[in-house]
Amino acid sequence: MTQVIEIASWVLILLGSFFTIVGAVGLVRMPDVFTRMHAASVTDTLGIGFLFLGLCLQAGIGLVTLKLVFLLALFFFTGPVVTHALAQACLHEGLKPMLAEDRRNARPEASDDGRQP
Amino acid sequence: MFAAATAAILVALSLAITRAIRGPTVFDRVLAGNSVGTLAIMLLAVTGFLTGRPEFLDIGLTYGLLNLISTLAVLKFFRHGDLAYAADDEQRS
Amino acid sequence: MRHIAVAAILFFFWLALSGHYTPFLLTAGVLSAALCVLAMIRARVADAEAAPLELLWAAVTYFPWLIREIVKSAWSVTKIILHPNLPISPTMTVVHASQKTSPGVATYANSITLTPGTITVGVSGKELIIHALVTEGAVDLEEGGMDRRVSRFEGAK
Structure with missing residues:
Protein backbone atom coordinates (compact mmCIF):
# COMPACT_ATOMS: atom_id res chain seq x y z
CA MET A 1 0.00 0.00 0.00
CA THR A 2 2.78 2.44 0.88
CA GLN A 3 4.48 1.42 -2.36
CA VAL A 4 1.37 2.45 -4.32
CA ILE A 5 1.19 5.83 -2.60
CA GLU A 6 4.91 6.36 -3.22
CA ILE A 7 4.60 5.67 -6.94
CA ALA A 8 1.45 7.81 -7.24
CA SER A 9 3.16 10.74 -5.55
CA TRP A 10 6.18 10.51 -7.84
CA VAL A 11 3.93 10.41 -10.90
CA LEU A 12 2.06 13.49 -9.64
CA ILE A 13 5.29 15.37 -8.90
CA LEU A 14 6.71 14.59 -12.34
CA LEU A 15 3.42 15.66 -14.00
CA GLY A 16 3.54 18.93 -12.04
CA SER A 17 7.13 19.55 -13.17
CA PHE A 18 6.12 18.83 -16.77
CA PHE A 19 3.24 21.32 -16.74
CA THR A 20 5.42 23.92 -15.00
CA ILE A 21 7.97 23.74 -17.80
CA VAL A 22 5.20 23.79 -20.43
CA GLY A 23 3.80 27.00 -18.95
CA ALA A 24 7.22 28.63 -18.92
CA VAL A 25 7.91 27.55 -22.52
CA GLY A 26 4.58 29.08 -23.51
CA LEU A 27 5.57 32.27 -21.71
CA VAL A 28 8.55 32.54 -24.05
CA ARG A 29 6.93 31.26 -27.25
CA MET A 30 3.63 33.14 -27.33
CA PRO A 31 3.46 36.25 -29.52
CA ASP A 32 1.74 38.88 -27.32
CA VAL A 33 0.79 39.72 -23.74
CA PHE A 34 -2.72 38.26 -23.75
CA THR A 35 -1.69 34.91 -25.16
CA ARG A 36 1.22 34.79 -22.70
CA MET A 37 -1.27 35.07 -19.85
CA HIS A 38 -2.98 31.89 -21.07
CA ALA A 39 0.37 30.10 -20.97
CA ALA A 40 1.19 31.38 -17.49
CA SER A 41 -2.16 30.13 -16.16
CA VAL A 42 -1.15 26.56 -17.05
CA THR A 43 1.67 26.85 -14.51
CA ASP A 44 -0.64 28.51 -12.01
CA THR A 45 -3.28 25.78 -12.12
CA LEU A 46 -2.07 22.37 -13.28
CA GLY A 47 1.65 22.77 -12.53
CA ILE A 48 1.24 23.86 -8.95
CA GLY A 49 -1.82 21.63 -8.46
CA PHE A 50 -0.17 18.35 -9.45
CA LEU A 51 3.10 19.22 -7.71
CA PHE A 52 1.41 20.04 -4.41
CA LEU A 53 -0.87 16.99 -4.60
CA GLY A 54 2.25 14.87 -4.95
CA LEU A 55 3.85 16.61 -1.99
CA CYS A 56 0.63 16.01 0.02
CA LEU A 57 0.92 12.28 -0.65
CA GLN A 58 4.55 12.39 0.47
CA ALA A 59 3.74 14.25 3.68
CA GLY A 60 0.85 12.05 4.80
CA ILE A 61 -2.03 13.31 6.93
CA GLY A 62 -1.04 16.19 9.18
CA LEU A 63 -0.42 19.89 9.47
CA VAL A 64 1.97 19.90 6.49
CA THR A 65 -0.77 18.62 4.18
CA LEU A 66 -3.18 21.19 5.56
CA LYS A 67 -0.70 23.97 4.80
CA LEU A 68 -0.20 22.67 1.28
CA VAL A 69 -3.98 22.70 0.80
CA PHE A 70 -4.10 26.29 2.09
CA LEU A 71 -1.40 27.30 -0.40
CA LEU A 72 -3.34 25.62 -3.22
CA ALA A 73 -6.56 27.39 -2.19
CA LEU A 74 -4.66 30.68 -2.04
CA PHE A 75 -3.53 30.17 -5.62
CA PHE A 76 -6.98 29.17 -6.80
CA PHE A 77 -8.49 32.35 -5.42
CA THR A 78 -5.74 34.90 -6.12
CA GLY A 79 -4.56 33.67 -9.52
CA PRO A 80 -7.65 34.83 -11.43
CA VAL A 81 -7.61 38.18 -9.62
CA VAL A 82 -4.04 38.92 -10.72
CA THR A 83 -4.65 37.74 -14.29
CA HIS A 84 -7.82 39.79 -14.58
CA ALA A 85 -6.14 42.91 -13.18
CA LEU A 86 -3.24 42.48 -15.58
CA ALA A 87 -5.50 42.02 -18.63
CA GLN A 88 -7.65 44.98 -17.67
CA ALA A 89 -4.56 47.17 -17.17
CA CYS A 90 -3.27 46.14 -20.61
CA LEU A 91 -6.55 47.07 -22.31
CA HIS A 92 -6.79 50.30 -20.31
CA GLU A 93 -3.29 51.24 -21.44
CA GLY A 94 -4.41 50.90 -25.06
CA LEU A 95 -2.56 47.70 -25.86
CA LYS A 96 -4.43 46.02 -28.71
CA PRO A 97 -4.39 42.21 -28.62
CA MET A 98 -3.57 40.52 -31.90
CA LEU A 99 -6.80 38.85 -32.93
CA ALA A 100 -7.66 36.20 -35.47
CA GLU A 101 -11.36 36.88 -35.01
CA ASP A 102 -13.30 39.52 -33.14
CA ARG A 103 -16.78 38.51 -32.04
CA ARG A 104 -17.59 41.64 -30.06
CA ASN A 105 -20.04 43.02 -32.60
CA ALA A 106 -20.82 46.00 -30.38
CA ARG A 107 -17.27 47.36 -30.57
CA PRO A 108 -16.16 47.73 -34.18
CA GLU A 109 -13.27 50.10 -33.38
CA ALA A 110 -11.11 47.38 -31.79
CA SER A 111 -11.22 44.98 -34.71
CA ASP A 112 -7.84 45.62 -36.36
CA ASP A 113 -5.11 43.05 -35.96
CA GLY A 114 -3.30 45.14 -33.39
CA ARG A 115 0.34 45.80 -32.64
CA GLN A 116 2.98 43.26 -33.37
CA PRO A 117 5.22 42.23 -30.49
CA MET B 1 13.26 12.67 -7.29
CA PHE B 2 12.66 15.94 -5.46
CA ALA B 3 15.88 16.99 -7.16
CA ALA B 4 14.22 16.41 -10.56
CA ALA B 5 11.30 18.65 -9.59
CA THR B 6 13.76 21.28 -8.34
CA ALA B 7 15.63 21.16 -11.64
CA ALA B 8 12.39 21.52 -13.60
CA ILE B 9 11.38 24.55 -11.54
CA LEU B 10 14.82 26.11 -12.06
CA VAL B 11 14.51 25.63 -15.84
CA ALA B 12 11.07 27.25 -15.75
CA LEU B 13 12.51 30.11 -13.65
CA SER B 14 15.21 30.78 -16.21
CA LEU B 15 12.61 30.84 -19.00
CA ALA B 16 10.43 33.27 -17.04
CA ILE B 17 13.44 35.52 -16.41
CA THR B 18 14.19 35.40 -20.15
CA ARG B 19 10.71 36.78 -20.76
CA ALA B 20 11.21 39.42 -18.08
CA ILE B 21 14.38 40.62 -19.80
CA ARG B 22 13.07 40.45 -23.37
CA GLY B 23 9.45 41.50 -22.78
CA PRO B 24 8.66 44.50 -25.00
CA THR B 25 6.02 46.08 -22.76
CA VAL B 26 6.00 46.64 -19.03
CA PHE B 27 3.05 44.25 -18.69
CA ASP B 28 5.12 41.39 -20.06
CA ARG B 29 7.59 42.08 -17.30
CA VAL B 30 4.88 42.22 -14.63
CA LEU B 31 3.49 38.91 -15.89
CA ALA B 32 6.96 37.37 -15.85
CA GLY B 33 7.54 38.76 -12.36
CA ASN B 34 4.31 37.18 -11.17
CA SER B 35 5.36 33.86 -12.68
CA VAL B 36 8.73 34.13 -10.95
CA GLY B 37 6.88 34.62 -7.67
CA THR B 38 4.74 31.52 -8.26
CA LEU B 39 7.80 29.47 -9.19
CA ALA B 40 9.65 30.74 -6.11
CA ILE B 41 6.84 29.42 -3.91
CA MET B 42 6.96 26.03 -5.63
CA LEU B 43 10.74 26.03 -5.25
CA LEU B 44 10.40 26.81 -1.53
CA ALA B 45 7.96 23.94 -1.00
CA VAL B 46 10.03 21.41 -2.93
CA THR B 47 13.29 22.53 -1.31
CA GLY B 48 11.66 22.17 2.08
CA PHE B 49 10.85 18.55 1.27
CA LEU B 50 14.28 17.99 -0.31
CA THR B 51 16.08 19.04 2.85
CA GLY B 52 13.48 17.45 5.14
CA ARG B 53 12.26 20.70 6.66
CA PRO B 54 8.60 21.30 5.69
CA GLU B 55 8.58 24.49 7.79
CA PHE B 56 9.49 26.26 4.57
CA LEU B 57 5.77 26.13 3.71
CA ASP B 58 5.06 28.97 6.15
CA ILE B 59 7.43 31.17 4.21
CA GLY B 60 5.67 30.00 1.06
CA LEU B 61 2.29 31.17 2.39
CA THR B 62 3.75 34.59 3.19
CA TYR B 63 5.30 34.77 -0.26
CA GLY B 64 1.93 33.97 -1.82
CA LEU B 65 0.19 36.83 -0.06
CA LEU B 66 3.05 39.24 -0.80
CA ASN B 67 3.06 38.18 -4.46
CA LEU B 68 -0.61 39.08 -4.89
CA ILE B 69 -0.30 42.44 -3.17
CA SER B 70 2.93 43.46 -4.89
CA THR B 71 1.61 42.59 -8.36
CA LEU B 72 -1.59 44.55 -7.77
CA ALA B 73 0.40 47.50 -6.39
CA VAL B 74 2.76 47.57 -9.38
CA LEU B 75 -0.18 47.39 -11.81
CA LYS B 76 -1.99 50.17 -10.01
CA PHE B 77 1.15 52.28 -10.02
CA PHE B 78 1.64 51.91 -13.76
CA ARG B 79 -2.01 52.56 -14.45
CA HIS B 80 -2.45 55.68 -12.34
CA GLY B 81 1.11 56.78 -11.64
CA ASP B 82 0.12 56.85 -7.99
CA LEU B 83 -0.82 54.30 -5.36
CA ALA B 84 -3.34 56.50 -3.54
CA TYR B 85 -5.84 56.89 -6.36
CA ALA B 86 -9.60 56.90 -5.94
CA ALA B 87 -11.30 53.89 -7.50
CA ASP B 88 -13.96 55.90 -9.33
CA ASP B 89 -13.01 55.09 -12.92
CA GLU B 90 -12.63 51.36 -12.38
CA GLN B 91 -15.86 50.74 -14.28
CA ARG B 92 -14.29 51.55 -17.64
CA SER B 93 -13.24 48.88 -20.12
CA MET C 1 -24.34 34.61 13.64
CA ARG C 2 -22.22 35.17 10.56
CA HIS C 3 -19.67 37.04 12.67
CA ILE C 4 -19.29 34.08 15.03
CA ALA C 5 -18.90 31.67 12.10
CA VAL C 6 -16.23 33.87 10.51
CA ALA C 7 -14.39 34.10 13.84
CA ALA C 8 -14.53 30.30 14.21
CA ILE C 9 -13.07 29.83 10.72
CA LEU C 10 -10.29 32.33 11.46
CA PHE C 11 -9.50 30.55 14.74
CA PHE C 12 -9.34 27.21 12.92
CA PHE C 13 -6.92 28.84 10.46
CA TRP C 14 -4.77 30.02 13.38
CA LEU C 15 -4.72 26.50 14.87
CA ALA C 16 -3.71 24.97 11.56
CA LEU C 17 -0.87 27.41 11.03
CA SER C 18 0.57 27.44 14.54
CA GLY C 19 0.94 23.76 15.45
CA HIS C 20 1.68 24.58 19.11
CA TYR C 21 -1.23 24.24 21.51
CA THR C 22 -0.19 25.94 24.75
CA PRO C 23 -2.85 27.88 26.74
CA PHE C 24 -1.15 31.21 25.98
CA LEU C 25 -1.17 30.65 22.21
CA LEU C 26 -4.77 29.43 22.23
CA THR C 27 -5.88 32.58 24.09
CA ALA C 28 -3.92 34.73 21.68
CA GLY C 29 -5.64 32.92 18.78
CA VAL C 30 -9.11 33.59 20.17
CA LEU C 31 -8.24 37.23 20.76
CA SER C 32 -6.82 37.79 17.29
CA ALA C 33 -9.78 36.08 15.61
CA ALA C 34 -12.12 38.36 17.56
CA LEU C 35 -10.01 41.40 16.64
CA CYS C 36 -10.11 40.48 12.97
CA VAL C 37 -13.91 40.22 13.04
CA LEU C 38 -14.14 43.57 14.84
CA ALA C 39 -11.95 45.14 12.16
CA MET C 40 -14.16 43.57 9.48
CA ILE C 41 -17.26 45.06 11.11
CA ARG C 42 -15.63 48.49 11.32
CA ALA C 43 -14.55 48.31 7.69
CA ARG C 44 -18.12 47.20 6.79
CA VAL C 45 -16.99 44.06 4.96
CA ALA C 46 -18.49 41.47 7.36
CA ASP C 47 -21.55 40.87 5.16
CA ALA C 48 -22.79 38.15 2.84
CA GLU C 49 -20.70 39.46 -0.04
CA ALA C 50 -17.35 39.13 1.74
CA ALA C 51 -18.05 35.86 3.56
CA PRO C 52 -20.59 33.87 1.49
CA LEU C 53 -20.94 31.01 3.95
Whole structure:
Protein backbone atom coordinates (compact mmCIF):
# COMPACT_ATOMS: atom_id res chain seq x y z
CA MET A 1 0.00 0.00 0.00
CA THR A 2 2.78 2.44 0.88
CA GLN A 3 4.48 1.42 -2.36
CA VAL A 4 1.37 2.45 -4.32
CA ILE A 5 1.19 5.83 -2.60
CA GLU A 6 4.91 6.36 -3.22
CA ILE A 7 4.60 5.67 -6.94
CA ALA A 8 1.45 7.81 -7.24
CA SER A 9 3.16 10.74 -5.55
CA TRP A 10 6.18 10.51 -7.84
CA VAL A 11 3.93 10.41 -10.90
CA LEU A 12 2.06 13.49 -9.64
CA ILE A 13 5.29 15.37 -8.90
CA LEU A 14 6.71 14.59 -12.34
CA LEU A 15 3.42 15.66 -14.00
CA GLY A 16 3.54 18.93 -12.04
CA SER A 17 7.13 19.55 -13.17
CA PHE A 18 6.12 18.83 -16.77
CA PHE A 19 3.24 21.32 -16.74
CA THR A 20 5.42 23.92 -15.00
CA ILE A 21 7.97 23.74 -17.80
CA VAL A 22 5.20 23.79 -20.43
CA GLY A 23 3.80 27.00 -18.95
CA ALA A 24 7.22 28.63 -18.92
CA VAL A 25 7.91 27.55 -22.52
CA GLY A 26 4.58 29.08 -23.51
CA LEU A 27 5.57 32.27 -21.71
CA VAL A 28 8.55 32.54 -24.05
CA ARG A 29 6.93 31.26 -27.25
CA MET A 30 3.63 33.14 -27.33
CA PRO A 31 3.46 36.25 -29.52
CA ASP A 32 1.74 38.88 -27.32
CA VAL A 33 0.79 39.72 -23.74
CA PHE A 34 -2.72 38.26 -23.75
CA THR A 35 -1.69 34.91 -25.16
CA ARG A 36 1.22 34.79 -22.70
CA MET A 37 -1.27 35.07 -19.85
CA HIS A 38 -2.98 31.89 -21.07
CA ALA A 39 0.37 30.10 -20.97
CA ALA A 40 1.19 31.38 -17.49
CA SER A 41 -2.16 30.13 -16.16
CA VAL A 42 -1.15 26.56 -17.05
CA THR A 43 1.67 26.85 -14.51
CA ASP A 44 -0.64 28.51 -12.01
CA THR A 45 -3.28 25.78 -12.12
CA LEU A 46 -2.07 22.37 -13.28
CA GLY A 47 1.65 22.77 -12.53
CA ILE A 48 1.24 23.86 -8.95
CA GLY A 49 -1.82 21.63 -8.46
CA PHE A 50 -0.17 18.35 -9.45
CA LEU A 51 3.10 19.22 -7.71
CA PHE A 52 1.41 20.04 -4.41
CA LEU A 53 -0.87 16.99 -4.60
CA GLY A 54 2.25 14.87 -4.95
CA LEU A 55 3.85 16.61 -1.99
CA CYS A 56 0.63 16.01 0.02
CA LEU A 57 0.92 12.28 -0.65
CA GLN A 58 4.55 12.39 0.47
CA ALA A 59 3.74 14.25 3.68
CA GLY A 60 0.85 12.05 4.80
CA ILE A 61 -2.03 13.31 6.93
CA GLY A 62 -1.04 16.19 9.18
CA LEU A 63 -0.42 19.89 9.47
CA VAL A 64 1.97 19.90 6.49
CA THR A 65 -0.77 18.62 4.18
CA LEU A 66 -3.18 21.19 5.56
CA LYS A 67 -0.70 23.97 4.80
CA LEU A 68 -0.20 22.67 1.28
CA VAL A 69 -3.98 22.70 0.80
CA PHE A 70 -4.10 26.29 2.09
CA LEU A 71 -1.40 27.30 -0.40
CA LEU A 72 -3.34 25.62 -3.22
CA ALA A 73 -6.56 27.39 -2.19
CA LEU A 74 -4.66 30.68 -2.04
CA PHE A 75 -3.53 30.17 -5.62
CA PHE A 76 -6.98 29.17 -6.80
CA PHE A 77 -8.49 32.35 -5.42
CA THR A 78 -5.74 34.90 -6.12
CA GLY A 79 -4.56 33.67 -9.52
CA PRO A 80 -7.65 34.83 -11.43
CA VAL A 81 -7.61 38.18 -9.62
CA VAL A 82 -4.04 38.92 -10.72
CA THR A 83 -4.65 37.74 -14.29
CA HIS A 84 -7.82 39.79 -14.58
CA ALA A 85 -6.14 42.91 -13.18
CA LEU A 86 -3.24 42.48 -15.58
CA ALA A 87 -5.50 42.02 -18.63
CA GLN A 88 -7.65 44.98 -17.67
CA ALA A 89 -4.56 47.17 -17.17
CA CYS A 90 -3.27 46.14 -20.61
CA LEU A 91 -6.55 47.07 -22.31
CA HIS A 92 -6.79 50.30 -20.31
CA GLU A 93 -3.29 51.24 -21.44
CA GLY A 94 -4.41 50.90 -25.06
CA LEU A 95 -2.56 47.70 -25.86
CA LYS A 96 -4.43 46.02 -28.71
CA PRO A 97 -4.39 42.21 -28.62
CA MET A 98 -3.57 40.52 -31.90
CA LEU A 99 -6.80 38.85 -32.93
CA ALA A 100 -7.66 36.20 -35.47
CA GLU A 101 -11.36 36.88 -35.01
CA ASP A 102 -13.30 39.52 -33.14
CA ARG A 103 -16.78 38.51 -32.04
CA ARG A 104 -17.59 41.64 -30.06
CA ASN A 105 -20.04 43.02 -32.60
CA ALA A 106 -20.82 46.00 -30.38
CA ARG A 107 -17.27 47.36 -30.57
CA PRO A 108 -16.16 47.73 -34.18
CA GLU A 109 -13.27 50.10 -33.38
CA ALA A 110 -11.11 47.38 -31.79
CA SER A 111 -11.22 44.98 -34.71
CA ASP A 112 -7.84 45.62 -36.36
CA ASP A 113 -5.11 43.05 -35.96
CA GLY A 114 -3.30 45.14 -33.39
CA ARG A 115 0.34 45.80 -32.64
CA GLN A 116 2.98 43.26 -33.37
CA PRO A 117 5.22 42.23 -30.49
CA MET B 1 13.26 12.67 -7.29
CA PHE B 2 12.66 15.94 -5.46
CA ALA B 3 15.88 16.99 -7.16
CA ALA B 4 14.22 16.41 -10.56
CA ALA B 5 11.30 18.65 -9.59
CA THR B 6 13.76 21.28 -8.34
CA ALA B 7 15.63 21.16 -11.64
CA ALA B 8 12.39 21.52 -13.60
CA ILE B 9 11.38 24.55 -11.54
CA LEU B 10 14.82 26.11 -12.06
CA VAL B 11 14.51 25.63 -15.84
CA ALA B 12 11.07 27.25 -15.75
CA LEU B 13 12.51 30.11 -13.65
CA SER B 14 15.21 30.78 -16.21
CA LEU B 15 12.61 30.84 -19.00
CA ALA B 16 10.43 33.27 -17.04
CA ILE B 17 13.44 35.52 -16.41
CA THR B 18 14.19 35.40 -20.15
CA ARG B 19 10.71 36.78 -20.76
CA ALA B 20 11.21 39.42 -18.08
CA ILE B 21 14.38 40.62 -19.80
CA ARG B 22 13.07 40.45 -23.37
CA GLY B 23 9.45 41.50 -22.78
CA PRO B 24 8.66 44.50 -25.00
CA THR B 25 6.02 46.08 -22.76
CA VAL B 26 6.00 46.64 -19.03
CA PHE B 27 3.05 44.25 -18.69
CA ASP B 28 5.12 41.39 -20.06
CA ARG B 29 7.59 42.08 -17.30
CA VAL B 30 4.88 42.22 -14.63
CA LEU B 31 3.49 38.91 -15.89
CA ALA B 32 6.96 37.37 -15.85
CA GLY B 33 7.54 38.76 -12.36
CA ASN B 34 4.31 37.18 -11.17
CA SER B 35 5.36 33.86 -12.68
CA VAL B 36 8.73 34.13 -10.95
CA GLY B 37 6.88 34.62 -7.67
CA THR B 38 4.74 31.52 -8.26
CA LEU B 39 7.80 29.47 -9.19
CA ALA B 40 9.65 30.74 -6.11
CA ILE B 41 6.84 29.42 -3.91
CA MET B 42 6.96 26.03 -5.63
CA LEU B 43 10.74 26.03 -5.25
CA LEU B 44 10.40 26.81 -1.53
CA ALA B 45 7.96 23.94 -1.00
CA VAL B 46 10.03 21.41 -2.93
CA THR B 47 13.29 22.53 -1.31
CA GLY B 48 11.66 22.17 2.08
CA PHE B 49 10.85 18.55 1.27
CA LEU B 50 14.28 17.99 -0.31
CA THR B 51 16.08 19.04 2.85
CA GLY B 52 13.48 17.45 5.14
CA ARG B 53 12.26 20.70 6.66
CA PRO B 54 8.60 21.30 5.69
CA GLU B 55 8.58 24.49 7.79
CA PHE B 56 9.49 26.26 4.57
CA LEU B 57 5.77 26.13 3.71
CA ASP B 58 5.06 28.97 6.15
CA ILE B 59 7.43 31.17 4.21
CA GLY B 60 5.67 30.00 1.06
CA LEU B 61 2.29 31.17 2.39
CA THR B 62 3.75 34.59 3.19
CA TYR B 63 5.30 34.77 -0.26
CA GLY B 64 1.93 33.97 -1.82
CA LEU B 65 0.19 36.83 -0.06
CA LEU B 66 3.05 39.24 -0.80
CA ASN B 67 3.06 38.18 -4.46
CA LEU B 68 -0.61 39.08 -4.89
CA ILE B 69 -0.30 42.44 -3.17
CA SER B 70 2.93 43.46 -4.89
CA THR B 71 1.61 42.59 -8.36
CA LEU B 72 -1.59 44.55 -7.77
CA ALA B 73 0.40 47.50 -6.39
CA VAL B 74 2.76 47.57 -9.38
CA LEU B 75 -0.18 47.39 -11.81
CA LYS B 76 -1.99 50.17 -10.01
CA PHE B 77 1.15 52.28 -10.02
CA PHE B 78 1.64 51.91 -13.76
CA ARG B 79 -2.01 52.56 -14.45
CA HIS B 80 -2.45 55.68 -12.34
CA GLY B 81 1.11 56.78 -11.64
CA ASP B 82 0.12 56.85 -7.99
CA LEU B 83 -0.82 54.30 -5.36
CA ALA B 84 -3.34 56.50 -3.54
CA TYR B 85 -5.84 56.89 -6.36
CA ALA B 86 -9.60 56.90 -5.94
CA ALA B 87 -11.30 53.89 -7.50
CA ASP B 88 -13.96 55.90 -9.33
CA ASP B 89 -13.01 55.09 -12.92
CA GLU B 90 -12.63 51.36 -12.38
CA GLN B 91 -15.86 50.74 -14.28
CA ARG B 92 -14.29 51.55 -17.64
CA SER B 93 -13.24 48.88 -20.12
CA MET C 1 -24.34 34.61 13.64
CA ARG C 2 -22.22 35.17 10.56
CA HIS C 3 -19.67 37.04 12.67
CA ILE C 4 -19.29 34.08 15.03
CA ALA C 5 -18.90 31.67 12.10
CA VAL C 6 -16.23 33.87 10.51
CA ALA C 7 -14.39 34.10 13.84
CA ALA C 8 -14.53 30.30 14.21
CA ILE C 9 -13.07 29.83 10.72
CA LEU C 10 -10.29 32.33 11.46
CA PHE C 11 -9.50 30.55 14.74
CA PHE C 12 -9.34 27.21 12.92
CA PHE C 13 -6.92 28.84 10.46
CA TRP C 14 -4.77 30.02 13.38
CA LEU C 15 -4.72 26.50 14.87
CA ALA C 16 -3.71 24.97 11.56
CA LEU C 17 -0.87 27.41 11.03
CA SER C 18 0.57 27.44 14.54
CA GLY C 19 0.94 23.76 15.45
CA HIS C 20 1.68 24.58 19.11
CA TYR C 21 -1.23 24.24 21.51
CA THR C 22 -0.19 25.94 24.75
CA PRO C 23 -2.85 27.88 26.74
CA PHE C 24 -1.15 31.21 25.98
CA LEU C 25 -1.17 30.65 22.21
CA LEU C 26 -4.77 29.43 22.23
CA THR C 27 -5.88 32.58 24.09
CA ALA C 28 -3.92 34.73 21.68
CA GLY C 29 -5.64 32.92 18.78
CA VAL C 30 -9.11 33.59 20.17
CA LEU C 31 -8.24 37.23 20.76
CA SER C 32 -6.82 37.79 17.29
CA ALA C 33 -9.78 36.08 15.61
CA ALA C 34 -12.12 38.36 17.56
CA LEU C 35 -10.01 41.40 16.64
CA CYS C 36 -10.11 40.48 12.97
CA VAL C 37 -13.91 40.22 13.04
CA LEU C 38 -14.14 43.57 14.84
CA ALA C 39 -11.95 45.14 12.16
CA MET C 40 -14.16 43.57 9.48
CA ILE C 41 -17.26 45.06 11.11
CA ARG C 42 -15.63 48.49 11.32
CA ALA C 43 -14.55 48.31 7.69
CA ARG C 44 -18.12 47.20 6.79
CA VAL C 45 -16.99 44.06 4.96
CA ALA C 46 -18.49 41.47 7.36
CA ASP C 47 -21.55 40.87 5.16
CA ALA C 48 -22.79 38.15 2.84
CA GLU C 49 -20.70 39.46 -0.04
CA ALA C 50 -17.35 39.13 1.74
CA ALA C 51 -18.05 35.86 3.56
CA PRO C 52 -20.59 33.87 1.49
CA LEU C 53 -20.94 31.01 3.95
CA GLU C 54 -24.23 29.90 2.35
CA LEU C 55 -22.30 28.83 -0.72
CA LEU C 56 -20.00 26.45 1.18
CA TRP C 57 -22.18 23.40 0.59
CA ALA C 58 -22.78 24.19 -3.08
CA ALA C 59 -19.01 24.64 -3.48
CA VAL C 60 -18.52 20.97 -2.57
CA THR C 61 -20.27 19.93 -5.77
CA TYR C 62 -19.13 22.89 -7.89
CA PHE C 63 -15.36 22.69 -7.37
CA PRO C 64 -14.86 19.10 -8.60
CA TRP C 65 -16.67 20.02 -11.81
CA LEU C 66 -14.53 23.18 -12.14
CA ILE C 67 -11.33 21.21 -11.58
CA ARG C 68 -12.32 18.76 -14.32
CA GLU C 69 -12.91 21.67 -16.70
CA ILE C 70 -9.52 23.16 -15.73
CA VAL C 71 -7.70 19.90 -16.42
CA LYS C 72 -9.41 19.48 -19.80
CA SER C 73 -8.70 23.00 -21.03
CA ALA C 74 -5.17 23.07 -19.58
CA TRP C 75 -4.40 19.92 -21.54
CA SER C 76 -5.62 21.53 -24.77
CA VAL C 77 -3.52 24.66 -24.06
CA THR C 78 -0.51 22.39 -23.41
CA LYS C 79 -0.99 20.71 -26.78
CA ILE C 80 -1.11 24.15 -28.45
CA ILE C 81 2.07 25.32 -26.70
CA LEU C 82 4.02 22.20 -27.61
CA HIS C 83 2.75 22.13 -31.21
CA PRO C 84 5.58 23.23 -33.53
CA ASN C 85 3.38 25.63 -35.54
CA LEU C 86 1.71 27.28 -32.49
CA PRO C 87 -1.86 27.01 -33.87
CA ILE C 88 -3.48 29.90 -31.97
CA SER C 89 -6.43 31.98 -33.12
CA PRO C 90 -6.97 34.66 -30.43
CA THR C 91 -10.57 35.76 -30.19
CA MET C 92 -12.43 38.35 -28.17
CA THR C 93 -16.10 38.03 -27.45
CA VAL C 94 -18.82 39.23 -25.08
CA VAL C 95 -20.86 36.82 -22.98
CA HIS C 96 -23.84 37.57 -20.78
CA ALA C 97 -23.74 36.51 -17.12
CA SER C 98 -27.20 35.39 -16.02
CA GLN C 99 -26.42 35.31 -12.28
CA LYS C 100 -28.56 37.46 -10.00
CA THR C 101 -26.08 38.59 -7.33
CA SER C 102 -22.62 40.09 -7.67
CA PRO C 103 -20.86 37.16 -5.90
CA GLY C 104 -22.38 34.95 -8.58
CA VAL C 105 -21.08 37.13 -11.41
CA ALA C 106 -17.67 37.28 -9.71
CA THR C 107 -17.64 33.49 -9.40
CA TYR C 108 -18.45 33.15 -13.09
CA ALA C 109 -15.77 35.66 -14.14
CA ASN C 110 -13.14 34.05 -11.92
CA SER C 111 -14.06 30.56 -13.16
CA ILE C 112 -13.56 31.76 -16.73
CA THR C 113 -10.19 33.27 -15.87
CA LEU C 114 -9.09 30.23 -13.87
CA THR C 115 -9.70 27.95 -16.84
CA PRO C 116 -6.58 28.18 -19.01
CA GLY C 117 -7.38 29.40 -22.50
CA THR C 118 -9.97 31.99 -21.54
CA ILE C 119 -9.53 35.27 -19.64
CA THR C 120 -12.14 37.75 -18.45
CA VAL C 121 -10.70 41.05 -19.65
CA GLY C 122 -13.43 43.40 -18.54
CA VAL C 123 -16.77 43.53 -16.77
CA SER C 124 -19.48 46.10 -17.48
CA GLY C 125 -22.68 45.35 -15.65
CA LYS C 126 -23.47 41.76 -16.56
CA GLU C 127 -21.59 41.65 -19.84
CA LEU C 128 -18.19 39.97 -19.57
CA ILE C 129 -15.54 40.69 -22.22
CA ILE C 130 -13.59 37.48 -22.89
CA HIS C 131 -10.24 36.88 -24.54
CA ALA C 132 -9.83 33.30 -25.71
CA LEU C 133 -6.69 31.61 -26.99
CA VAL C 134 -8.54 29.70 -29.70
CA THR C 135 -11.90 30.45 -31.31
CA GLU C 136 -13.42 27.19 -30.07
CA GLY C 137 -12.96 28.36 -26.45
CA ALA C 138 -14.95 31.53 -27.14
CA VAL C 139 -17.70 29.58 -28.91
CA ASP C 140 -17.93 27.15 -25.98
CA LEU C 141 -18.43 30.03 -23.56
CA GLU C 142 -21.06 31.63 -25.80
CA GLU C 143 -23.05 28.43 -25.66
CA GLY C 144 -23.26 29.02 -21.91
CA GLY C 145 -22.68 25.63 -20.26
CA MET C 146 -20.52 27.17 -17.54
CA ASP C 147 -22.98 30.05 -17.12
CA ARG C 148 -25.84 27.65 -16.34
CA ARG C 149 -23.60 25.66 -13.99
CA VAL C 150 -22.61 28.78 -12.00
CA SER C 151 -26.24 29.90 -11.85
CA ARG C 152 -27.17 26.54 -10.35
CA PHE C 153 -24.25 26.88 -7.88
CA GLU C 154 -25.47 30.33 -6.87
CA GLY C 155 -29.10 29.31 -6.54
CA ALA C 156 -28.41 26.18 -4.46
CA LYS C 157 -28.65 27.85 -1.08
